[in-house]
Amino acid sequence: MITKRQATEATALLLMAVVPLVFGGNAYIMGLITLVVIYAITLIGLDVTVGYLGQVNLGHAAFMALGAYAAGLATTKLGWSMAPSLLAAMLVGLVTGALLALPALRLEGPQFALATLSFASLVVILLNELEGLTNGAQGLSLVRPALFGIKLSPAGFYWMCLALLSLIWMGMRNLLSSHWGRSFEALRDSPIATDAVGVSVYGRKVTAFALGSSLGGLAGGLYGFDFQYLQPDSFRYDLMVILLLGVVLGGRKSLWGALLGAVLIVMLPNLLSARPVFATIAILGFVASLLAAWHRRRISSTISFQAAAPIAATGLMVLGGLFAQSLEDWRKAVFALILFAVVVGLPEGVMGCVERALAGLFRVGRRPLPLPCSLDEVLPAQEPDQEPGLENNGAVRLEVVGLSCRFGGLVALDRFNMKVRAGEVHGLIGPNGSGKSTAINVISGLYPPATGYVRLDGRLLPSGNLVRAARAGIGRTFQNLQLFFGLSALENVMVALRHVYCLPLPLIMLGFGVREEETARSEALSLLNLVGLGDHAEIKAQDLPYGAQRFLEIARALACRPRLLILDEPAAGLSLPDIKTLLGIMDRIRERRIPVILIEHHMDVVAQLCDRVTVLDGGKVIATGTPGEIQTDPEVIRAYLGSIACTGGACTGVANNKTSSAAC
């Protein structure tokens, strides 16, 4: 079945393919459209980091340079033909991209941008200085090699580029609609939660960056064969700015945006050489930003920066268009003004706006939900052995021994010991600041312990690594919600269904991921049913009511098939009916015999749910036992209420009321 989207794409491809048949004789037009296709490939690559990963990448021009020189040297020095040279260009981009990403992507924000910027400068210096290999600043002339023995005409070369673009387009489409694309959304919303479901943010980012860089390398190789002359300086800062302009102007996170951006940046130099055209477009931009400001004015009475900045920028462009002596001299300033107006006034880019307008016109039909599969398939019940709940009964699943954790001078956790048995719900309580959250953060790998270790099912748990702990079987929720707010409830759960996704990345890009995707949808739906959210599957997480968001986190943690589930204050802030739902969910989890650690301040919830309870105070365990034992423990009463000397039932009643009201 052909969807509307595929039909649009096929039409666009066909239109682009027939251009040489009409304008084949016109070298100028052929040059322009070839460049558009090459830029589109490189912009798709750049969009991976700038758009999908949301990080400012200033090194993309360097990957183009490396690819261009790799392909150029492969033909000139080694005599390779077209296909292997381009493959070499792509590989060089992939490998150098991975090498840069490995250290750089452990960084966030400005440090990452700086790392890519200095890498780019380093590459240009190297290409300039290694004269023996690259001819340095003199430049490298090369002859376009044959493709499988066929000498390519300009039209032939263009068609080859177009074919590559279509392949890349399809591959990216498949990638983005798979769990990879979903994890990109997830890691921008909450990197910690992405790690905590065992999907490595770092691994995904490095892979995606290397992939984007390989497209840069490929585009660089094509660029070299297009111009048949290479110079290190053509890959400097200026090119990077132009590439960023293309992505931002076209629209981030969009394949169409990349193509549109490529068209725009190829047109720009021609725009600058024709003053009347430039002035007209500048005036149009000015009017558009005035209109936008007027439109916004009706909503709020003050003129915002977002409205004023594009007016100022386009206003300057109008002045430039009318009075500047030579627009070519002011090229960079014009780029800067356009970029500025777009970044502030049109952050989604041109394509973002078009897509929003189109979405209003044509409603895109939702894919129908599949039938949920049986819960036993998703969440196999864990080994049913002895009766749970009884003292020293049931195999020990989690064993925490001598765990300590310090933050500077503060000892948050002091030689903490704990055992969780099969099928048991184990409460972890204590006054505020007693170290409960630190304890589960160390167990789940968020913080490395200073001393001690954790065993899960007899095996040592990796310490200080959220991803590896999750893969070893720890599933957890968070005290402050860490949902993927931009994704639907169903997709939130799908991100965590690691066991469903086995296909390697290349096969996914070739489009073999569809079956996995269907399985994941039905399994996710079944988990949503477990927490009572089956009817809300397609609602965005941010639009769910608060209680439902808490339950969604539990469903997501269960999707990891945890061997131990950690719930961090699941009842915090819940209304009474929601607490009833939570109790129901806990019953169903207990049926699957998944061991649970429950941090909770509602003592009635603790008393009702927990088989055993461990009480922490000042980082130390002060009591362990059944809820009944804990409630009468004098040490526990002192920790909660201070040193009131009392014994017996009357005081524990006070303790209960006090703690449960303190939690509200």
Next chain:
Amino acid sequence: MELINNGQMLVSGAAMGFVYALVAYGFQMTYATSKSINFGQGELVMVSTFISLTAAESGLPYALVVPLGLLVGAGLGLFVERVAVRFALAQKSEGWILMTIILGLFAISAAENIWGKDERPFPTPIGRASLDIGGGIGVTPVELSVALGVILVMVLIEVFRRWTLLGKAVDAVSADRDAAELMGISATTAIAISYALSGAVAAFAGILVAPITSVGPSMAATLILKAFSVAVVAGLQSGGGVAVVGIGLGILESLASFHIGSGWRETPGLILLILALALRPNGIFGKAIIRKV
């Protein structure tokens, strides 16, 4: 001869190193308050130095050129904060990286058109005749003025931060923005002040270095990458340390350009930066950040 050459390289490299340290110091100030830095700081240095040059050429005495340059730098810093940083910070996005790059791009284009693309000498009343400091190694008064000027500014700013109410307010915002705002300190104002100071410091670095390197649009790019390297290697969070790293880098690149070739002048800084990011991403003097949930 070899030894003397190396010694001479050491001295001139150290003088440049002081300048890198000063610009890097400016980065740390804005990073402390707002977790953002001006990617167009090199262009800011260039524009403010060009304005100072124009003032000096029109007959303004040097004693007035310096304060004028500082004022211009502070003004440009405020402009950058208002136009490129505040909006992005309000949206909690990293858009300021792109926005400050854009401003820098505009500045460099404007400078090329207003002052031309050629390198121009910067007049100074301080002597250029080399003084022998022993062993045939010479140091010029200009180089000395750079070192002294940089130290003076750093001391002044430390005094401002520790002993004035305004400085303490800026420090409070650096330590904990939310808590400072609850105490009635305007974080926006503190960030603006840090940008103004950072701009003034950068402008001063330009005035100090211009007699040695001359003024031109290209001074932006060469200065900025090294200042970045110094700031990152020393640690963006730490106040001290930049001087040590800056001088070290200045010496290293001066030796590299002398022994390997002038085209390689920039490589030590870039390699150092990438190494530091790979091995100690929070810098030599920086502290590790705890992930919070």
